[in-house]
Amino acid sequence: MPELPEVETIARRLREDSPDHPPLLGRTVEGLDVRWPKTLAKPSRQEALITLAGQKIIALDRRGKFLQINLQQGTLIFHLRMSGDLALQSERAELPAHARLILALDSGWRLVFNDPRKFGRVWLVDDPKEILGALGPEPLDAQLTPERFYEMLHRRSRHLKPLLLDQHFLAGIGNIYSDEALNLAGLHPLENSARLTYARAEILLNAIRAVLQEGIARNGSSIDWVYRGGDFQNHFRVYGRTGEPCPKCQTPIEHITVGQRSTHFCPNCQKLEVTDEM
DNA sequence: CACGAGACCTGTTCGC
């Protein structure tokens, strides 16, 4: 569910000092409640509590779709998958209906991992690389130059959409932002990565960055019952807009399935390059 | 290496 902009939004909320709660940084962990055992992927609840108890939270970062909470010793890593959410609330507030893991903090605060579908996972590790090591580069990192992106695209020979969804290739893009970026770039979801020209690779990288940055600026998307306060869903170009006019050329948006994922694109702006017999 | 199918889950919406 949450993609890079939604996870970034959650990270920013947790870091800030708001009317609803103090910043997460500086809080001390006092307890751990695991209500759905599989949510804590590693280690056991007993071991995790021993490590966590009395530890102060010193940093909170996002990497791809992961949230990373650094303690004085050890690192907690969260992945929200399809329906997860992470919020800091008072222990007097009502727990959300699907609280799967709860970190009790000092001064009556608690960090609640709510996750209706139970796909989300939490790890406590010494070295974050154990979980994050294989991730591809951050799309918004300036170190990722068009030259490098072009080279990455040509090192594989894959359909663009599944490749953008591959977290080993690039970290943080999901089903919504891949459709949005490909439409903005004017590229068909089934276009082959190794056949892109340098100019088109650069256009694609810029499009990815533009949609992610707009998503962050709008505090992410809130869809259906997974509401997080953002409003990017009101500005989608193609996602969920089957039959509606393409924002650029008015052609009705088409819906297909690619790699088992629902895919939306404009048949006029995003034409598949004719593949020769070679 | 690339790709498709199946698993893991619950809640909402669709179609008859």
Added chain:
DNA sequence: TGCGAACAGGTCTCGT
């Protein structure tokens, strides 16, 4: 109105 089917922002594993 009711009820089963289809579908949902993600990722892993297995077989071809």
